[in-house]
Amino acid sequence: xxxxxxxxxxxxxxxxxxxxxxxxxxxxxxxxxxxxxxxxxxxxxxxxxxxxxxxxxxxxxxxxxxxxxxxxxxxxxxxxxxxxxxxxxxxxxxxxxxxxxxxxxxxxxxxxxxxxxxxxxxxxxxxxxxxxxxxxxxxxxxxxxxxxxxxxxxxxxxxx
Amino acid sequence: xxxxxxxxxxxxxxxxxxxxxxxxxxxxxxxxxxxxxxxxxxxxxxxxxxxxxxxxxxxxxxxxxxxxxxxxxxxxxxxxxxxxxxxxxxxxxxxxxxxxxxxxxxxxxxxxxxxxxxxxxxxxxxxxxxxxxxxxxxxxxxxxxxxxxxxxxxxxxxxxxxxxxxxxxxxxxxxxxxxxxxxxxxxxxxxxxxxxxxxxxxxxxxxxxxxxxxxxxxxxxxxxxxxxxxxxxxxxxxxxxxxxxxxxxxxxxxxxxxxxxxxxxxxxxxxxxxxxxxxxxxxxxxxxxxxxxxxxxxxxxxxxxxxxxxxxxxxxxxxxxxxxxxxxxxxxxxxxxxxxxxxxxxxxxxxxxxxxxxxxxxxxxxxxxxxxxxxxxxxxxxxxxxxxxxxxxxxxxxxxxxxxxxxxxxxxxxxxxxxxxxxxxxxxxxxxxxxxxxxxxxxxxxxxxxxxxxxxxxxxxxxxxxxxxxxxxxxxxxxxxxxxxxxxxxxxxxxxxxxxxxxx
Numbered sequence: 001x002x003x004x005x006x007x008x009x010x011x012x013x014x015x016x017x018x019x020x021x022x023x024x025x026x027x028x029x030x031x032x033x034x035x036x037x038x039x040x041x042x043x044x045x046x047x048x049x050x051x052x053x054x055x056x057x058x059x060x061x062x063x064x065x066x067x068x069x070x071x072x073x074x075x076x077x078x079x080x081x082x083x084x085x086x087x088x089x090x091x092x093x094x095x096x097x098x099x100x101x102x103x104x105x106x107x108x109x110x111x112x113x114x115x116x117x118x119x120x121x122x123x124x125x126x127x128x129x130x131x132x133x134x135x136x137x138x139x140x141x142x143x144x145x146x147x148x149x150x151x152x153x154x155x156x157x158x159x160x
Numbered sequence: 161x162x163x164x165x166x167x168x169x170x171x172x173x174x175x176x177x178x179x180x181x182x183x184x185x186x187x188x189x190x191x192x193x194x195x196x197x198x199x200x201x202x203x204x205x206x207x208x209x210x211x212x213x214x215x216x217x218x219x220x221x222x223x224x225x226x227x228x229x230x231x232x233x234x235x236x237x238x239x240x241x242x243x244x245x246x247x248x249x250x251x252x253x254x255x256x257x258x259x260x261x262x263x264x265x266x267x268x269x270x271x272x273x274x275x276x277x278x279x280x281x282x283x284x285x286x287x288x289x290x291x292x293x294x295x296x297x298x299x300x301x302x303x304x305x306x307x308x309x310x311x312x313x314x315x316x317x318x319x320x321x322x323x324x325x326x327x328x329x330x331x332x333x334x335x336x337x338x339x340x341x342x343x344x345x346x347x348x349x350x351x352x353x354x355x356x357x358x359x360x361x362x363x364x365x366x367x368x369x370x371x372x373x374x375x376x377x378x379x380x381x382x383x384x385x386x387x388x389x390x391x392x393x394x395x396x397x398x399x400x401x402x403x404x405x406x407x408x409x410x411x412x413x414x415x416x417x418x419x420x421x422x423x424x425x426x427x428x429x430x431x432x433x434x435x436x437x438x439x440x441x442x443x444x445x446x447x448x449x450x451x452x453x454x455x456x457x458x459x460x461x462x463x464x465x466x467x468x469x470x471x472x473x474x475x476x477x478x479x480x481x482x483x484x485x486x487x488x489x490x491x492x493x494x495x496x497x498x499x500x501x502x503x504x505x506x507x508x509x510x511x512x513x514x515x516x517x518x519x520x521x522x523x524x525x526x527x528x529x530x531x532x533x534x535x536x537x538x539x540x541x542x543x544x545x546x547x548x549x550x551x552x553x554x555x556x557x558x559x560x561x562x563x564x565x566x567x568x569x570x571x572x573x574x575x576x577x578x579x580x581x582x583x584x585x586x587x588x589x590x591x592x593x594x595x596x597x598x599x600x601x602x603x604x605x606x607x608x609x610x611x612x613x614x615x616x617x618x619x620x621x622x623x624x625x626x627x628x629x630x631x632x633x634x635x636x637x638x639x640x641x642x643x644x645x646x647x648x649x650x651x652x653x654x655x656x657x658x659x660x661x662x663x664x
Contacts, residue, residue: 004328004592011331018338021353029350039617041348044610045341048334055331064327073385075591081384089383089559090580096563097576109560116556120383131553139564147212149568 003075008059015056019049088119105151110136161292164511168519171217172527180222181524185531188229193237193546194554198247199230200490200597201375205561207367207498208568216502217517221524223495228280228474228525231432232532235272235467236540237547240265248432248470251440255455255462262458266400271460273537274402275414275467280529282418283425283475287482288522290426291511295483298508304616304625308635310609313486315639316428317598326643328594333602339364340606359574366497368566368579369603373596374490375562376583381590383555400537402460410464413443421469425476428488432470432477439469475525482506482518486605490597493604500604 022045030040058064073081092115099108113132122128143149171177184206191202206226210219234249239256252272259268301309318329342353343363354360417439424435443465444455455462480488485507487493499506504517511518536543566579586596616625616632627633 002592003588004594007589007592007594008331011335014335015338018353026352037618038620038622039614041350041352043617044613045338045352048338048341052331052334052338055327055334058327059331073381073591078384082386083384086380086383089380089555090584093559093563093580094577097573097580100567100576101573112560112563113556116559117552120552120555122550122552128553135557139560143564143568147209147568149212149571151568 005060005062008056012053012056012060015049015052018045019053022046022049085119089116092116092119101152102155104154105140106136106153107155109139161288164292164515164519165288165523167516168521168523171516171520172221172523176215177218177221177520177524178527180218181225181528182531182535184222184225185229185232185528185536188226188231189233189236189532189536189543190229190546192230192233193543194549197378197558198234198374199227200370200494201378201562202226202230203491203494203498204367204370204375205565207370207494207501208565210498211501212568214502216499216504216514217520219498219502220495220517220521223498224478224521224524225528225531227491227495228276228471228528229532229536231470231474232273232276232536233543235276235470236269236544239268239272239463240544241547248436248473249466250433251436251466252463252470254440254466255457255459258456258458259460259463264399264458267402267406267460268463269540270400270402270537271406271410271463272467273533275410275417275464276471277529277533278414279418279421279468279471280475280532281526282415283422283472284522284525284529286419286422286472287475287479287525291479291483291518291522294479295508295511298484301508301631302616302629303612303619304629304632305635307609307612307616308632308639309484310486310605310612312635312639312642313428313480313484313488314598314602314605314609315642317488317601319642319645320427320434325593325595329598330643332589332594332596332598336599336602336604337606337609339369339599340603341610359572364578364603365566365570365575366501366604368570368575369582370494370497370600371562371566372579372582373586373600375558375565376579377587377590377596379555379558379562380583380587382551382558386551406460410460413461413464414468417443417465417468418472421472422476424469425473426479426488428480428486431489431491432473435473435476436466436470439465471529478521482510482521483508485510485608487601490600493597493601497604 022042026042026045027040034040092112096108096112099111103111110132113135114128117128117132140151140153144151144153172181187206188199188202191197192199203223203226206223210222213219213222231248235252235256237243238249238253239260242253242257256268256272259265314333315330318326318333340363342360344351344354344361351361420442421435421439424438425431440455440462443461444452447455447459447461451459451461474491477487477489477492480486481492481496485496485505487496496506504510504514563576563579566575567573589596617623619625620628625632626636
């Protein structure tokens, strides 16, 4: 089964879970006076869940003819691409998300930029480190001072 | 209208807004040139900046400047490197790149700039004529018609999606609508589908979703598959002049394509990509026999046609946004999100309630096109140097700006985890050839669609509004026909064979 049909199967599951929540769990807690309304909070989701199930079934069963098209990236040969780099970068983004608050903006951002280019194969530390630090400070200054959005610059234990 | 024009001129010519146009166009050109970053990603990254400015006219002027700057920048990389940064400029590389290879890169860039200028200017003129007319009609609409109109818009997006793509586009639209129901709606005052998670109480962040749908997958694609481009031509751009005879031969092409491109841009779901391919195809068909041979080998007409059409279409796509508040493309959907964040609701009331926003944007389009022609064109040889930025530096910065965009909008680190999660899902969806723009459009329209639906249900005490209001019924029938009619699919199939990419 091709990837798009696997995804359709997952989407069908999502629609069913969504539909279950809409049809069976939402109306119970509705206040009595609201039950006299022609529209309930669950009305629109109910319609959506049904339409979503139909659409995902159409894709899943292949009811719509489609011609084979050469994709930009062939997922069947994913390992031939630079998959490792992509996964490491995604991991780095997650680490950044988790560290941004505790470690402060300046540490986490300069670290992100340095490790990011390191993962992509950059080894010229004398360029990479100054560029990352300069960019971090410039962005911090712009966001903090020009846009006026507070970003904690330093780690918590340094009182940032 | 004259009064509006004057207000617009006054607003657009303030020093701040002039700087916004120039800045927006430069940023757009700069980033649009980088392969892999389309206008949607750029605008999504720029949104936090625009929102924090607080002035809706300035914000929209900036974002619109970025939009056509990006299209202009995209055509530069199409011509110089045969590596279109934007789907809407793929057709420009058919004849632009051969011209550059023949050593006529300067001439090709000039033709592209003039064609873009003409397309954009004629588009803005047509916008000035049609938008007020359309919005005075739209003032007659009630919530029932609005609901139906949005359904038409969403079905049109699916209908233009092409062979084998209609169900997928519909599915993505529905998914977007479902995601819009998460959180606490204004109408019911109760949280829905939050699964007890506090961070979902206010729903998914729109900027997070826009970043996850466009910027992140594009960056990941760049990581997975580094593009190899021959950059032999980028160094030597000279002789920007064109002859009188050449100008004479492209003039009718530009005239026809500005109008055709504009009207294609107005259609929801069509937009710059389709306009440029259709423009190219039409001009090739009506050209004399001996000139037809030249198409694909460096014909100046073949370059002028898509360049004019894609810029006119960009302008055209503002018509449904500004008059009905319904975005027809991913890019205008992002603009709509930015406007809502700035407390401006686009729609027929926009011209009455906030004429300065409406007219200033139109005026800034003229200024923006002029800026692109007289400021960016001479700078192109220098800006083209950006194409030499090494990928090792470029990609971490793109990822960082994506993260920042999602973070400073909400100031919430959970948003970053959502961004990565949705980004991975979006990349998988792109692998499987699911279009992502419908998801975002559905997400943005979802709230409004449900509000209008609920209001009509309450007014008519049930779904009677569908058959009691002829206009609503008519629009819904059109929506049904749009989804079912296969002729649209056949037409797109032809374009698809020519290699049309998705979204613009």
